[in-house]
Every structure is written in structure tokens, then in C-alpha cells.
Amino acid sequence: MSETKTHGFDTLQIHAGAHPDPATGARQTPIYQSTAYVFRDADHAAALFNLQEVGYIYSRLTNPTVSVLAERIAALEGGAGAVCCSSGHAAQLLALFPLMGPGLNVVASTRLYGGTITQFSQTIKRFGWSATFVDFDDLDAVEAAVDDNTRAIFCESIANPGGYITDLDAIAAIADKVGLPLIVDNTSATPYLCRPFEHGATLVVHSTTKYLTGNGTVTGGCVVDSGTFDWSASGKFPSLSAPEPAYHGLVFHEALGSMAFTFHSIAIGLRDLGMTMNPQGAHYTLMGIETLSLRMQRHVENAERVAKWLEADPRVDFVTYAGLPSSPYFDRVPRICPKGAGGLFTFAVKGGYEACMKLVDSVEIFSHVANLGDTRSLIIHSASTTHRQLSEAQQVAAGAAPNVVRLSIGIEDADDLIADLDQALAKATA
Template sequence: MSDRLPGFSTLAVHAGAQPDPTTGARATPIYQTTSFVFNDADHAASLFGLQAFGNIYTRIGNPTNAVLEERVAALEGGTAALAVASGHAAQVVILQQLLQPGDEFIAARKLYGGSINQFTHAFKSFGWNVVWADPDDIASFERAVTPRTKAIFIESIANPAGSITDIEAISTVARKAGVPLIVDNTLASPYLIRPIDHGADIVVHSLTKFLGGHGNSLGGIIVDAGTFDWSAGGKYPMLSEPRPEYHGIRLQETFGNFAFAIACRVLGLRDLGPALSPFNAFMILTGIETLPLRMQKHCENAKAVAEFLAGHPAVASVSYAGLPSDKYNQLARKYAPKGAGAVFTFSLKGGYDAGVSLVSKLQLFSHLANVGDTRSLVIHPASTTHSQLDDASKVKSGAGPDVVRLSIGIEDKEDLIADLEQALGA
């Protein structure tokens, strides 16, 4: 190509990939192997000592996974990426590089229920403490900062409510505090929002959702924006101090603007071990090729369904940022002008019982705990994904007892509306 920068759809198909040099295969091969042969003893030593890049063992890296990593990094505008076994695994690997026992990180209250549970309970065993802030009150993030704060974590589009987070405003708080901003971009995908463009230092995805897009493969990914100085202030010794296992290398000094991605690979993935299967990487790569087409259809359908529900007499309210009347519509126009996503919630006048009843009466929508599928999905969060929270916390996270979450697929919108209409009527 010329000096022209490829567009998003071109990157979604081509970034990171070349025809296989041995066979000429156009699709990225599945390198289904545990390990890789070294050229000689010196080559092996240089790989293990981080003096050369290459493949050692699929737990640390794999050529199929490398194409996926390069592609998502290109789509997000980052310097490098690391693919792992799930979105949850990605969050563990990220925070392992940033936090020591007793440290804190600030997280937005409006998060996926599994993340709330992981942050509140599982991370306590590592001595990592979460402090909650309200994404609708930017000052609450400022108030939450202490000398022990090492990161701020938000979702670009919050799960389950579909609310839009003011990334730039929270980035300003993170900069002032001298800590990185981590943005979970799962519900938006880089097609709708690129958090790095708005001040994010690290982007994380559950690849299982919109990037893979077909509900067939688990995966997670960490994207390094290359924007944070890990040596400043001595807050992040994993990156700034000599690493004894690598003969005293300082990762920030050696790897510069992709040091965080390297740390996640050679310190996190190496020792924690949540490796992504090359087969799953292949499936997710195939899904990403159609990401722009799918996201357009997802958003078109979601807006039509939200408009239908907003006018239905059994519905108390609809929370979808794509509706002009929604409180997040202005933020959606700023951050996601191509569409407000495909996941949103609505409240039923019949409360908890009506929500539970509705999901059992839908026929085209699948009742399951996932989002971002080509198929339309439904769940009642208060009785499932957010059931571990008390009632007050459920409401604060956007998962009150009367709330139903939809993930709108790419079917014909008329069929989706007809299914909701019959279920609401019943």
C-alpha cells in the first residue's frame, strides 16, 4: 500500500496477518503446538533472557495469538497487546503488574457483576483493595484518591445499563493522581469507542463478546496505549525496578512505550498461566473480520428495539444512550457517534416477578449469561449476574429488581420486536 493509513475495516481484516510463508495459506494458521524449536543454544538463551523476540512455549506466546494481539492493538490505537484466556484473566494480569499487597485501585460502581464480585472478594486474597466511585459524579473519583491508589478502572459503556462513561473527565483525575486509567471497552468495541483517543492508558476486553461476536470462544486481551511513564515516582516497581529473573533488566527502560504489555506477558502470563488457546484465537480473529458490519447492525437493531420498548405500556423506563431523551445521550454523541452499542436495560412496571416472567416467555431471545453475540440475548441481572449484591448495590450498579438486560443481535429487527411484544403481552 501507499503511505495512506488503512481504515478501520481494512485493519479488521488485515492487521497483523500475512500469507503463511511456508504454505501460502491466506487465513492465519492455527499453530496448535505447545512449544517451538530453537535455532541453537545461543538463540534459546537470548529468548529466555528477553534479548530477542520469538516463540518459546504457547503459555507465553503463540504465532496465531500474535496476529490477534497485533490486530486488536491496531484497532485500538495501542502500541502492543497480550491475549489471555478470558476478560477476568486479563484483569488479574493487569493489576498484578500495578498493585502490591495493601494497595488500592478505584473502580466505577457501574460494572459487569462478575467484575464487581472479582474486585470485592477475590482480589482481597491478594491484598488488593477496591474503592468505589460513581461514574455520574466525577468528583467522587477525586475524593477516592489516596497515597495507596495505583489505578482507576472504568467501563466505556457500562454493563448492564449501557450508560456512557465520561472517559476524558476521569482521565484528568487519573493524570492528576499520577496513576493509569484502565478502560474496559468490551461493550463498545473499538469500532464505536477508542478509549486511548480519550486518555486511557490501558484497554481491556473480554474477547468473548463483540470482538469474537459469535458466542463460541472465550478470550481476553490487554492493550498497552504506550502513554504512561512507569518510572515516575517509583509507584510501579514491577516495571521500573531491576527484575531478578531477567538479570536485572528494567522493563520500562528496556522496552519503552510497550513495557506494560511486555510485563503482562513475561511476569503475568508466564507465572499465572491463563494462556489463550490458539484455536480460540483463530475463531476470534475470524469474528473480528466482520466487526464493523456487525456493530452497525447491532446498533441499528438496538435503537429500534429501545424505541419500541419506550412506548410500551408495560415498560416503566428504558436506559439506552441512543435515545435522545436518555441522560447519557450527549455523552453518546461525543464518544460513540456511530452508535450507542447493543446492550441496554429496561424496567418493567411489574417489578422483580415481571422481569423473571418475561425472560421465560421470550422465544427468539436466548436466556443466558453473555452479551455481544450475533444472536439476541436476555437476562434478569438481579436474579443472576448481580445476585451476589445487596439490593442497594444492585440499584447503584444499574441492576435493580425490575431491570431486564438485552443484548441485541443481528437478526431482523421486526422479528425481535414481535418476540418482545408477545412476551410483554403475555
């Protein structure tokens, strides 16, 4: 299908990037379970390796099934190009890789998935990178955290675990002012609820494991480039604006323009870091995306009902769902996430840590797992699991205090979900 701006989201989620298989006419995208691809001749091979021609060489770099997925996600996000990889964490490293170097830093929101906070606060130090964590509701603090060694600003559109909605327009204005790319993790929102490029983001990352796949079967990640950032303007991004020795002095931005970041992430990032998505995993995610809009509508409807019920329950101290009028982020929903505030939020249980632990042990329909974005409703006590590595102060800042549990609301019958929480709360607070 030739994508144009006239195609709606529901059409793109089924057709973008896909064509009937030229060899067999197969309508569904085949799983190309192949390591390598035969060259037409020696000149064809040389042209591919010189980045003079687009094609398939080796599945660590590109694979036909994975390429369809990358094109589809790019179309849904409104980006110039995308690269799929093995996980959401891999996507974050792949996004930072062309931008960073020893001694450089990223300014990141305090409201992030616990694994991301650990990756940014601990693991990236081994590369000589660092992260400065700031409350992104404090815009002055965000701008003040940027220094001469900052190379990116990073946040989540709908923050995990609390479901907080970031003011992307305001953060993008700061990024534009200081001449840095804004990287937005859009996993919790998906492009159905939020399109970060329309708010000024430079790059979008996804854990495709979550809502995009939607069925809890595979892990994967994706980096989408807006194609609008001028990588050559400041001299801060030599990987993209200076000659690349591995390609005989090719300057990616000069030669490839809006596709510079995408091609660099394939030709250098996947080539050398090797964080490849497998084609069968890409196939599962493609099938999941075909129903993304339908699922997200139901996730939002159910989350609104469950959150309202919880907020009115005397056994609950507070609920963080941004779709509630009581939320300080409620006014951002129409602007940032016009189709709804998502299906992810936390709530505080009276009785604290011990009551939370009893609650997750008492649910019957909700599954106690370290995942989100499944068709099934999921529950977890973040402070003792996904955010366990953090100090209590960091847990509170991230929205994962010891007295809260996180819900990822699925697409079951909302009345059944409420009944399950009701009986579990009764046991937890008895």
C-alpha cells in the same frame, strides 16, 4: 501487512497482524496447535529467554495464532501492544498485576459487570488488594477516592448492564492529575464504537468472548497498552520501573519503553499466572473480528429501534439506552461513541421482579443466557443471575435493579425482535 495510519478500520480488522503463512502460503492465519517451538541453536534459545530477541518459546507465553490476534486488537485500538489471555476476567487481573501489591487499591466505577464487582470487592482481597467503588458521574468523588495507595482507576466505556456511557475525557483528566493509569473495559463498545486511548486511557481490557468474537463460541480476553504512560515517573510501579530479579536486574520500562507493559505481561504475567489463550480460540476470534464493523452497525441500528419501541410501550417503566434522547448520557454519544451507543441496555418491566422472571421465560427469539455481544439477541434478569451476589443497593447502583432485564440486541430482523418482546411482555404483565 505493514500497518500505517492510512489504513481504515475495515481494512485493519481483516489484515492487521496477519501475513500469508511463510511455509505454505495459506491466506487465513493457521491454527498453530503447538506447545513448544524449536530453537535455531543454543544462542537463539538464550537470547529469547533473556528478552534480547522476540520469538516463540512455549505457548503459555506466546503462540503465532494468538500473536496475530493481539496485534490486530492493538491496531484496532490504536495501542502500542497487546496481550491475549483466557477470559475477560483474566485480562482484568493481568492488567492489574504489574501495578498492584499488598495494601494497594484501585478506584472503580459502581457501574460495572456484576462479575467484575465481585472480583474487585471479594476475590482480589486474597492478594491483599482492595477496590473503592465510586459513582463515576460524580467527578469530585472519583478524585477524592484516590489516596496514596491507589494504583489505578477502572471503568467501562459502555457499562454493563445498563449501557451507560462513561465520560472518559473527564475521568482521564483526573487520572492524569493524580498520576495514575486509567484502565477502560471496552468490551461493550469495541474499538469500532469507542477508542479509549483517544480520550486519555492508559490500558484497555476486553472480554474477546463478546462482540470481538461475536458468535458465542469461545472465551478469551485481551489487555492493550497505549504505550504512553510514564511508569518511572512516580516510583509507584516498581514492577516496571525497578530491576526485575527474575531477569538479572532488567528494568522493563528503561529497556523496553512503550512496550514495557506488554512484555512484562507476557514475560511475568503469562509466565507465572498461566492464563493463556488457546490458539483455536484465537482463530475463532480472528474470524469474528473480520466482520466487526458490519456487525456493530447492525447491533446499533437494531438497538435504537427496539429501545424506541420499548420506551413507548405502557408496560415498560423506563429504558436505559444511551442512544435515546431521553437518556442523561445521550449528549455523550457523539463525543465518546460517535458511531452509536452500542447494542446493550436494560429496561424496567411494570410488575417488578416477578414480571421480569416471566418475561425471560416467555421469549422465543431472544436466548436466555449469561452472555452478551452475540449475533443472536440475548436476554437476562441480572439481579437473579449475573449480579445475584450483590446487595440490592449494589444492584441498583450497578444498573441491575430487581425490576429490570438486560438486552443484548443481535443482528436479526428488528421487527421480529420487537414482535418477540411484545408477545413476551403480554404474558409477563397479564
